[in-house]
Amino acid sequence: MATTSSGHTIKAFDQDLDRLRALISEMGGLAEHAIRESMRCLVQRDLDGAAKIVEDDKKLDALEIETEKRAVQLIALRAPMAADLRDVVASMKISSVVERIGDYAKNIAKRVPLLEEVSNIEPLSLMPEMAKIATQMVHDVLNAFVERDAEAAVRVIERDKAVDDFYNSIFRTLLTYMMENPNNIGQSTHLLFIAKNVERVGDHATNIAEMVYYAATGDYYVDRPRGADPLKA
Template sequence: MATSGHTIKAFDEDLAELRALVAEMGGLAEAAIDEAVKALVRRDLDAAARIVDEDRRIDAMEADLELRAVRLIALRAPLADDLREVLAALKIANVIERIGDYAKNIAKRVPLLHDVRDIDPMAILPPMGRAVSEMIHDVLDAYAARDADMAVEISRRDQLVDDLYNSLFRALLTYMMENPSNIGASTHLLFIAKNLERIGDHATNIAEMIYFAATGTQLTERPRGADPIAPIED
């Protein structure tokens, strides 16, 4: 870490608190993704309601971190590498809050599918959930270790999530064409799949922030395939 006019020990302690908050937020978001997909598969309304309610905790932690980061910048006047660290924590916390929102959105769909019979393409959703959850877990490890190489590797995994999403999209399209009565439930599953795909995108965004914080240079963006449908926001 670059040294500057601020007191190094005090700055390091404040920055450690920011990192700890980011890690805790990330852990909650990762758990929310796992539990939301499980609640969907099991049609567990109580679990879905808990996920929606607990998202408030992630929101409150992001607000706390933002206040801490602003205070740290004002009091310590960090420069260069130090400032990049603080800004990275601030931006990553914002992305994690959005990831929590996507998990909440998935949970909100569970009651709408409670009485729907199993749909074969739905089997693709648990692997998608595992893939994005692992990306979140590993990108938080990369953040804690300030590991630029690991960040690059994680960003490349987003292609698997995109491939799973595209497979589900095609399967559900066929499913709806074969029987129009499946359109309602299939549309809900598309919303859920899109939320998972966006979580993968956000994990990639975090990886790019980690790379910049560690190296001071931007991670070259890889080409992305065409998206069958526009991003979905609830």
């Protein structure tokens, strides 16, 4: 076992684990970038940029496979126990959530060409702000994972309410647009799904935070504070 074996074995395990963490940080950086880019492409109607987001998502898929392979190898070769095993399992789970965050960015990017003539409506200003909070949550929760900082993970969970509030506000505004003018319905529906995708990024940051909490403490995080429930999932 890594924790009871020679210094050499411990060091090798730690190096392996550091490499796993580096992979997840790399994935996190790509996912955050993809979400921010999807917002920029949406607002600026950048179709080429949107196509690039869709293409670049393959990198995240490949990195998820890489993370899982390394995690499984690490378990097979080093037989980690207790906190070390929790860390490796958390790495695998977190990488799959980060990959899904990339999928949300891809989904948003795919809708950009479908939005033919979005005028300068409120939700288009609110959405990038909402995305900023959500991507910052992703950034901070992955840092919390690298630092094994359960408290920092809990602070991320608490910020999800702000994302939910943004979502609810955008949802209501878009319904109003649709009712005012039926010509807005097609566009607004796409914007509704885009807003939902960003809201889900916040949820996924929260899920990761719960995984970080468990990996760091060995206890399951309960008592998740709930804001106005925006009908998740």
